[in-house]
Amino acid sequence: MSLETLWLTLLGLLLAGYFVLGGYDYGVQMLHPWLGSRGGAGEDRAGRNGALDAIAPFFLGNEVWLVAFTGVLFGAFPHLEGTLLSGLYPLIVAILVGLVLGNAAIQLRGRSGGARARRVWDALIVFGGAVPALCWGLVIGLLLHGVPRRADGSFHIGFGAVFSPFVLACGVTTALLFAAHGAGFVALRSGPQLAARASRVGARLLRGVAAVGALALLLTLFGAGASMTNRVTSAVVAALFTAALAGAWWSFAHKHRVRAFAATCCATALPVLLVGAGHYPYLLISSAGTGLDIGHAVTDGATLKILSGFGVLVVPVILAYQSWSWWAFRGRTGRRHPSYF
Amino acid sequence: MSAADLARLQFAATTGIHWLFVILTMGLVPLVAIMHTRAAFTRDPVKRAVRERMTRFWGQLYVINYAVGIVTGLVMEFQFGLSWSGLSKFAGNVFGAPLALETLIAFFAESTFLGMWIFGWGRLRRGVHVTLIWLVALTAYVSAYWIMIANGFMQHPVGYEVRDGAAYLTDFGALLSNSSALVALVHVALAALTTGGVFVAGVSAYHFLRRTTETELFRGSLRLGLWVATVTSFFVVVVGEMQRPVIERTQPMKDAVLRNSGVAEAQARLVREHGPGDYVPWQDTVRISMDVMTIIGNTVSTITLIAVVLLWKDWLLRRRLALYVLVAMVPFPFIASVGGWVVREVGRQPWLVYGQLTVEDAFSGVSTTEVAVSCAVFVAVFVALAVTNWTLITRFARRGPDATQLGATEPLPAQPPAGLAPRTPAPLPHATASLSAPSSPLSSVTES
Numbered sequence: 001m002s003l004e005t006l007w008l009t010l011l012g013l014l015l016a017g018y019f020v021l022g023g024y025d026y027g028v029q030m031l032h033p034w035l036g037s038r039g040g041a042g043e044d045r046a047g048r049n050g051a052l053d054a055i056a057p058f059f060l061g062n063e064v065w066l067v068a069f070t071g072v073l074f075g076a077f078p079h080l081e082g083t084l085l086s087g088l089y090p091l092i093v094a095i096l097v098g099l100v101l102g103n104a105a106i107q108l109r110g111r112s113g114g115a116r117a118r119r120v121w122d123a124l125i126v127f128g129g130a131v132p133a134l135c136w137g138l139v140i141g142l143l144l145h146g147v148p149r150r151a152d153g154s155f156h157i158g159f160g161a162v163f164s165p166f167v168l169a170c171g172v173t174t175a176l177l178f179a180a181h182g183a184g185f186v187a188l189r190s191g192p193q194l195a196a197r198a199s200r201v202g203a204r205l206l207r208g209v210a211a212v213g214a215l216a217l218l219l220t221l222f223g224a225g226a227s228m229t230n231r232v233t234s235a236v237v238a239a240l241f242t243a244a245l246a247g248a249w250w251s252f253a254h255k256h257r258v259r260a261f262a263a264t265c266c267a268t269a270l271p272v273l274l275v276g277a278g279h280y281p282y283l284l285i286s287s288a289g290t291g292l293d294i295g296h297a298v299t300d301g302a303t304l305k306i307l308s309g310f311g312v313l314v315v316p317v318i319l320a321y322q323s324w325s326w327w328a329f330r331g332r333t334g335r336r337h338p339s340y341f
Numbered sequence: 342m343s344a345a346d347l348a349r350l351q352f353a354a355t356t357g358i359h360w361l362f363v364i365l366t367m368g369l370v371p372l373v374a375i376m377h378t379r380a381a382f383t384r385d386p387v388k389r390a391v392r393e394r395m396t397r398f399w400g401q402l403y404v405i406n407y408a409v410g411i412v413t414g415l416v417m418e419f420q421f422g423l424s425w426s427g428l429s430k431f432a433g434n435v436f437g438a439p440l441a442l443e444t445l446i447a448f449f450a451e452s453t454f455l456g457m458w459i460f461g462w463g464r465l466r467r468g469v470h471v472t473l474i475w476l477v478a479l480t481a482y483v484s485a486y487w488i489m490i491a492n493g494f495m496q497h498p499v500g501y502e503v504r505d506g507a508a509y510l511t512d513f514g515a516l517l518s519n520s521s522a523l524v525a526l527v528h529v530a531l532a533a534l535t536t537g538g539v540f541v542a543g544v545s546a547y548h549f550l551r552r553t554t555e556t557e558l559f560r561g562s563l564r565l566g567l568w569v570a571t572v573t574s575f576f577v578v579v580v581g582e583m584q585r586p587v588i589e590r591t592q593p594m595k596d597a598v599l600r601n602s603g604v605a606e607a608q609a610r611l612v613r614e615h616g617p618g619d620y621v622p623w624q625d626t627v628r629i630s631m632d633v634m635t636i637i638g639n640t641v642s643t644i645t646l647i648a649v650v651l652l653w654k655d656w657l658l659r660r661r662l663a664l665y666v667l668v669a670m671v672p673f674p675f676i677a678s679v680g681g682w683v684v685r686e687v688g689r690q691p692w693l694v695y696g697q698l699t700v701e702d703a704f705s706g707v708s709t710t711e712v713a714v715s716c717a718v719f720v721a722v723f724v725a726l727a728v729t730n731w732t733l734i735t736r737f738a739r740r741g742p743d744a745t746q747l748g749a750t751e752p753l754p755a756q757p758p759a760g761l762a763p764r765t766p767a768p769l770p771h772a773t774a775s776l777s778a779p780s781s782p783l784s785s786v787t788e789s
Contacts, residue, residue, distance in 0.1 A: 064448055300434040303509075
């Protein structure tokens with residue numbers, strides 16, 4: 001494998017890691033008022049929310065996967081970074097505003113004075129989960145479908161491109177998938193009552209994912225959806241995605257919480273693989289087989305070598321301390337967990 | 342206003358506000374780490390309880406500020422690609438590397454370790470817990486290093502060559518030892534510590550003015566804050582002056598503006614070198630900012646020195662006027678730091694990469710409507726965050742250690758039936774003490 005492919009793999013790993021980890025954060029953010037509401041399962045009178053407690057110790061460590069993705073995108077693929085982010089301007093701005101408000105709300109909710117202030121923070125938490133989840137799905141849809149690149153390589157998405165049926169279907173699928181994934185995480189980490197409820201919600205959401213995802217697939221089959229460069233690879237990844245969804249649904253129904261969460265993890269990571277492997281060697285297509293390829297997106301060889309020297313040392317360290325933090329805060333929430341958020 | 346001007350305003354406003362959070366984060370975290378270490382190494386249980394409360398009180402204020410710091414920092418990582426894609430086209434091969442390394446080496450670790458520190462009270466072993474806050478402090482400064490390397494390249498590009506209109510990295514060592522970055526980094530780090538020290542001293546003084554009963558806690562905080570502020574504010578002025586020769590060598594126009602002489606000659610020289618254009622930054626803005634920074638720097642340095650002398654035999658604590666002065670001093674390091682930022686960033690206009698790429702040429706060509714909308718939204722959100730941040734910090738600072746939520750353990754009743762039992766208020770003030778008491782369910786975790 002060449003050095004540039006290796007860096008593309010790392011870039012994909014960081015984005016997939018962000019989808020898996022950030023994905024359940026957004027899912028829990030979207031669901032928390034309902035999962036932790038008056039039913040008594042999640043929220044108590046001081047406003048502690050069982051669903052938010054589940055993600056709390058991991059939240060700060062999850063969000064930085066996106067930051068690392070952006071950093072590597074700029075460092076290793078600067079010619080993709082400028083084009084991609086400025087081309088997707090309105091969507092990226094929406095994602096950022098959602099992230100800023102949602103992240104701040106999660107961290108400051110517990111500092112608020114009364115129930116009214118908490119309701120405002122709660123609304124922001126939901127907004128900050130739903131908007132990034134939906135918009136990342138739209139971005140995935142656009143990348144699968146292709147963007148209208150101009151002669152100089154730049155592009156600019158307009159209203160029509162975003163609000164096409166296929167792109168919208170991808171957006172809704174992703175939002176529902178993140179929500180189901182979040183439910184899976186709550187089911188994994190919470191006490192029995194809340195966990196049972198989260199499992200039911202997760203199974204129901206997965207049916208929605210399947211329905212809207214099938215629409216996206218149909219549109220593709222009729223030529224109005226994704227235009228993939230590598231068709232066989234894409235079909236395999238899509239089949240794996242379907243299998244992961246089915247596995248998650250079955251596991252939710254049979255109360256296998258670890259398996260259900262593992263399956264939703266696969267399902268949230270696979271769209272990244274679909275975009276990467278389905279279009280390789282292209283990173284940004286205008287239609288199947290044309291667009292910006294890896295050779296034109298990657299940074300200069302000398303820079304890449306220097307980055308690789310650091311990467312060999314730093315990436316294993318990152319994985320080690322992230323795993324440590326998951327291990328340190330393992331187990332269900334409750335007695336031994338200091339709350340803060 | 343053109344689209345490029347709006348994008349400029351968006352960048353300046355978001356960076357400027359983000360900077361105000363950063364400087365307090367960087368200034369507070371070493372102090373919190375020192376407090377936590379002292380607490381961990383104290384044998385006497387009563388003293389240790391006081392020092393742990395002290396750590397949690399200041400840690401709480403630090404964590405509130407960090408929350409808005411990290412979310413605004415997230416936006417910063419995207420800003421270059423959003424509005425200034427010309428930068429990645431021209432300098433992506435060089436400029437991208439330090440940003441990538443900043444995220445991988447520093448930002449990632451800082452956030453993960455802070456998450457563990459926040460939730461590690463009573464759950465992690467004491468030594469591990471203290472190590473975490475030091476790792477957070479270390480990575481915060483490593484982060485600053487890489488950001489200043491990236492910024493230093495924009496101020497004074499080194500270690501590269503231009504082929505076919507794009508910059509290529511030729512000397513990584515030169516990039517990492519750019520004098521324009523390193524001297525500024527030391528200046529920024531000292532300024533942050535001054536800000537943190539003055540903040541801690543000011544809040545402590547406020548509590549003495551209100552005749553706090555937590556004298557031991559706030560006396561220790563006041564001493565630590567004042568000592569740090571006195572030493573660092575002396576050197577921040579010295580290192581600040583050390584930047585002048587670097588500016589003179591690398592940015593003749595900024596130097597001319599600051600000296601208020603030779604601006605016309607510098608303009609003529611730049612026109613000869615780079616073709617026709619206006620190469621003069623906003624002169625008055627730069628000069629006023631410089632004066633404000635200098636005056637505040639010297640004043641803070643003097644006041645803190647006098648206050649440190651008055652610490653002898655606790656004279657300071659009995660002089661209400663002196664305490665008022667310390668409280669009033671809290672905002673000034675922030676103002677000075679914004680002044681410094683203006684001198685550095687406005688003073689090098691119109692260049693994005695000095696002598697190579699102008700800000701105007703680097704603009705992405707996004708439509709005016711889009712930039713106007715995003716600029717309005719971002720400025721509104723950031724201002725709201727700043728107001729919220731300072732409101733919350735003020736609220737928690739005034740309430741004192743009793744209201745600290747960080748590291749407070751919930752009362753753990755044996756699952757009362759939902760909706761029946763009225764909730765008992767959390768025994769916040771005594772939470773830490775309970776950590777060391779053998780009867781606590783948490784202590785078994787701490788020791789295991």
